[in-house]
Amino acid sequence: MFKPDFKKGDGLVPAIAQDYKTGDVLMLAYINEESWNETIKSGYATYWSRSRNKLWKKGDTSGMLQEVKEILVDCDDDTVIFKIDQIGGAACHEGYRSCFFRKYENGELKVTGERIFDPKDVYKK
16 A cells, blocks of 8 residues: 655655645645554544654544545655645634635735634633
8 A cells, every 4th residue: 555755754744734625725734654544544634743742633622623535645755735624614723724824924924814713712721
């Protein structure tokens, strides 16, 4: 069975989450072989959290799951695109639909996205 080339990036490859209906880029994360296998098995995007050093099934805490509809692989086998259905509407942990909710303009970042949920209400520690 095919697997991305995890050797090139010290065991990690970039994974772009893209809305399968609109084509909007929602986020970029990383996967390792274990998270790839879990994504294939479950049908839901599972990443490798570099900050927590563990598997991260997107939406386990927030309920904002990513159902994988299609997987694209680049020509070098070291980057993937998960075309997903973003359940709940938000991919960003800051409550926005996309992690790319800011635009660089005149030396500053301006918020261009609309917040879907308040992270304080969702990520109670």
